[in-house]
Amino acid sequence: MTPFHRARRRRRRIGLSAALTGLLATLVLAGPAAATPDPDRDPTTEVESTEGAGERSGAAGDDGIPGVDEIVHSDNITQLANIPREEGLSGTNSDIAFQGDYAFAGNYDGFVVYDISRPSSPRLVTQVLCPGAQNDISVTGDLLFLSVDSSRSDDSCSSESQPATEADSWEGIRVFDISDVRAPRYVSAVETACGSHTHTLVPERRDVYVYVSSYAPDASFPDCQPPHDGISIVKVPRHAPERAALSRFEVLFPDGGFPGDEDGSATTGCHDITVYQALDLAAGACMGDGILMDISRPDRPRVLDRVQDAEHFAFWHSATFSQDGSKIVFTDELGGGGAPTCDATVGDEFGANGIYHVTGRGHNRALSFQSYYKIPRHQSQTENCVAHNGSLIPVPGRDIMVQSWYQGGVSVWEFTDSDNPREIGYFERGPVNGDELAFGGSWSAYYYNGHVYSNDQKGLDVLRIDDRRTDPARRVHLDELNAQTQPTYR
Template identity: 75%
Template sequence: MHTSTREDAVTSLHRTPFRRRRLGVTFVVAGLLAAVGMTGPAAAVPGPGDEAPTVQEQLSDSRRAQTEAAIESGEIPGIDEIVHSDNLTPVADVPRAEGLAGTNSDLAFQGRYAFAGNYDGFVVYDIRRPSDPRIVARVLCPGGQGDISVSDDLLFLSVDSSRSDDSCSSTGLPATEEEAWEGVRVFDISDPRSPEYVAAVETPCGSHTHTLVPERRNVYVYVSSYSPSPTFPDCQPPHDGISIVKVPRDHPERARLSSFEVVFPDGGFPGDENSSATSGCHDITAYPDLDLAAGACMGDGVLFDISEADSPRVIDTVRDEEHFAFWHSATFSQDGRKIVFTDELGGGGGAMCNEEIGPELGANGIYHVRGRGDDLRLDFQSYFKIPRHQADTENCVAHNGSLVPVRGRDIMVQSWYQGGVSLWDFTDSGNPREIGYFERGPITEDVLSFGGSWSAYYYNGYVYSNDQKGLDVLRIDDRRTDGADRVRLDELNVQTQPDYFSRR
């Protein structure tokens, strides 16, 4: 069965006035540590049965006054005002699709189409003309968080919200119920304008995120999930690993749970006052051409050997008990000798980009991959965080990004929720720096509200950002990224990282 709707009318573009903003501008706004808590990173959205993230934290009079003063002085943009550096220019923004009220989440790409996940399903955009993207399909199929990826004629959608069954018409059901369902849905996208729901596989603790490791005949899906409980029949402790789903390309209806691979036989990091305990993984990025994968696993960072796609093997594990609260995601450098791990301090709902939090919390950690073969190890180098302080009303923390394919340099675009989209260079691992940005001003002046960019990825010449207001398309004009626009891919799932230059 499937649920899909088509939107034939062209969606008009909404353009917001913008002004220039100087790189590195700073101002003082007090933090909200007491409100969001540095000890609550496991709230990274959502746990089993949770709904989409919502934040409505009323500011004190003094903090509200500070935010208003910062906007008035121009130190931060006004409400919903767009600002950007000269080298990162908005060329289009499409208001969020009607009928999908949930949180916008991840992105995947194939040919002329962008597939945008949502807690209520997904949207298909025709991006043949990046300056004029058009919605061509909206699929209503609720089950947060809608992590999404594509491979040939197949689309995969994560379900991490307990449902009454696996259908698109299912309703929410407590995870304590035996019949509750969570896992991975599979769609046929041979016609991207009319996706068809063809299969579903239940996985322990659902699927918060997933990562594809494709082969010629099968697609292996590494399923990351966490936060087990003795009260959850389908999500029992210790849940110390990842599920692997095998999907035959010619018969996706035969998709099945292939195995559960134990990653932490010793139980993983037990947690402390600063960092989350490990009870599974949050996200994994595979680099199939190098037979490697990097796992962001709550309290641990992991390097895997994936030469046997159906049986990943741990090579090295690292921890950062002082600065990392919640290991969230990972990105390899083009040569695979560096990995950028992100820390989602506060679970994505906190104001973590103000002066009080500082430059090393809720940031990226850059690691070198040293050694060879089974002797590979992760070696910490430095932290990177956007230098643009945000208001106390703005949720902001390191989130999803991708490489910009440039020979000889390591450059990323990355989402920071209401911190916007950052373009940054980590070629010098010990001295990473922001070289461009795009952001909107706060949603409100008096309430900490959830919003902003969930994922910002570079694809075939442009940056696409799945913002809570809709799809933003940005163009990079910078000599440091010259040549990137000549790199073309037929398909991109950022968590299945390609060797950009071997495919040209």
């Protein structure tokens, strides 16, 4: 049996249900990417691991796997700080957004605001308790947005879990006023079909459009009926966010999208969308499909091209444009974030990134596949590991990303040569449990104003990369960063 066929058989064992629900059926933990997860169950506290054997640079033990909680990293990566998770916010750490000297870190129990004016000494500013998985987070101006993709009894921050089969259950977008970051104020909420697994801001001068990604409809869910073949678009007036409302539901897959097979997820909505407003483009990772969209009319996005990869992609998860917009990196979340897919058996073309070129012009633009990239460091069978959230490191003339891989850690990799991507730096911890599979690791790793910030289940990590290939990025300064609203770097 060839390595390719062994990998496909392993993918079948992982199972399509894992990709759809965000967890392995055999795991006794709450899946971080589940469509309707229970945020009252926290995968990060299922197993308590002891502090490991310290820190070292370079390779790990004889089998290449670090010890439990042991930190290993490449010579060009330095950990400057780790801020452990705050008391009262024990749920899964999720996404991060940035504004000025502040980092806003999402968590299944709410969100935390850190002062990062001194990256080596981040300081807690405030924490907000407002349960609702995933609490995917973004900021613009005085507004902060949270995605809620778990059925709640109502839209308040004191709501409780409630079955999606009940007609009065609520899921959707919450909006906060952060004009005073020390005291965020909850101002409005908008219910959306099938909730909001993630969201993407398309900020205009007067209004903010929010593309809401959600999926997994069911005939028994009154507020999430099939077919769910598009995205919800919410319009939020900047100066009257209390008037936030659903603008429309945009159908992106009139033919229903990829129907699914034994290896890949059927398309029933989108998982994540990244917009590049300077080019009026968006890239959508939509379960069984990758799409390129024209967003010159932000309230009416239009699909330009669709691609599928039934041989290698199980679940199209997220997307990142190159600086000039000529390339898109799509990620495949094989196993839904809860499976150990970074080993020799699975191989280096599954649970990986796919690099695509954007060809043609205008309405004739299309996506052309180039190659796959996966971290070259094998992980153990007790570590959930798969391609996850990342962002560009803005170096002129080069295409470099930093990216989280759950317990595979943080990878810095270059795809300037699209056919030969390669890792140029990494930071990771050993497994949180050396005996059985347990959830952990970095959910999001983004480069912001000279440093890498990783929202790990161990807390917020601040990393510095010292490398001639990435050093020019230190001259780039942003006032704000939501990785899914990709900026034009200057």
